[in-house]
Amino acid sequence: EDKVVQSPLSLVVHEGDTVTLNCSYEVTNFRSLLWYKQEKKAPTFLFMLTSSGIEKKSGRLSSILDKKELFSILNITATQTGDSAIYLCAPRGGRGSTLGRLYFGRGTQLTVWP
Amino acid sequence: DGGITQSPKYLFRKEGQNVTLSCEQNLNHDAMYWYRQDPGQGLRLIYYSQIVNDFQKGDIAEGYSVSREKKESFPLTVTSAQKNPTAFYLCASSIAGGQENGYTFGSGTRLTVV
Numbered sequence: 536e537d538k539v540v541q542s543p544l545s546l547v548v549h550e551g552d553t554v555t556l557n558c559s560y561e562v563t564n565f566r567s568l569l570w571y572k573q574e575k576k577a578p579t580f581l582f583m584l585t586s587s588g589i590e591k592k593s594g595r596l597s598s599i600l601d602k603k604e605l606f607s608i609l610n611i612t613a614t615q616t617g618d619s620a621i622y623l624c625a626p627r628g629g630r631g632s633t634l635g636r637l638y639f640g641r642g643t644q645l646t647v648w649p
Numbered sequence: 650d651g652g653i654t655q656s657p658k659y660l661f662r663k664e665g666q667n668v669t670l671s672c673e674q675n676l677n678h679d680a681m682y683w684y685r686q687d688p689g690q691g692l693r694l695i696y697y698s699q700i701v702n703d704f705q706k707g708d709i710a711e712g713y714s715v716s717r718e719k720k721e722s723f724p725l726t727v728t729s730a731q732k733n734p735t736a737f738y739l740c741a742s743s744i745a746g747g748q749e750n751g752y753t754f755g756s757g758t759r760l761t762v763v
Binding site: 539541576580623636638640641642 | 754
C-alpha cells in the first residue's frame with residue numbers, strides 16, 4: 536500500500552525560528568516528490584525534487600530528497616508570520632495507471648507567532 | 650488567463666440528495682483529478698482521469714461518480730450513498746504524466762450537508 540507520512544503534524548514557532556518538516560514515503564513507481572503550501576484554499580507549488588542529494592532553494596525555503604531512504608525534508612529559515620500554513624508533501628507515481636498521480640500526506644500545520 | 654475553475658465555492662445539501670460539483674479547465678491538460686480534504690487531513694484522491702472518456706477510482710471512490718466527456722470538464726457527483734460528504738473538495742489538472750510543476754488546483758468547493 537502506498538503511503539506518505541509527514542511529521543510533525545503540527546508545529547508552533549516564533550518569528551525568526553528555523554523549522555524542518557519531514558516526509559517519508561512508500562510509493563509504487565516513484566518518479567518525483569513535490570512540496571506544496573496550503574493557506575486557505577488551493578495548494579500552491581513550492582518544489583519538485585527528482586534527484587537525491589540536490590538541494591532546491593527558493594528564498595528562505597529549501598528542500599532535499601533522499602531516494603535511498605525514501606525521505607524528504609523542507610527547511611524554512613527565519614520564519615515569518617506569512618509562513619503559517621499547511622505544508623503538503625506529495626510523491627508522484629511515474630508509470631501506467633499511476634502516471635502523474637500525486638500521493639498526499641496529511642500535511643504539517645505550521646503556525647508562526649510574531 | 651488559463652486556469653481551472655470550480656463551482657460553486659460553497660454548497661449546502663440535504664441528506665439523501667445527490668449534488669454535482671463542477672470543474673472546468675482551459676489549460677489543455679489531459680489529466681484531471683478530484684481530491685477530498687477533511688480538517689487536519691491531507692488530500693485524499695477520489696477519482697482521476699488521464700484522458701477523455703476514461704477515468705479510474707482513487708482511494709475513496711465509494712459514494713462518488715464522475716464523467717469525462719470533454720477534455721475541459723470533469724464533474725464530480727456526490728451521491729446519497731456517501732456517508733460523510735461534508736468536506737472541502739479540490740479539483741486539479743496536469744499535462745499528461747504530470748511533468749514539470751505537478752498540478753494546477755482549483756480554488757475548491759466546500760460542501761456542507763445539513
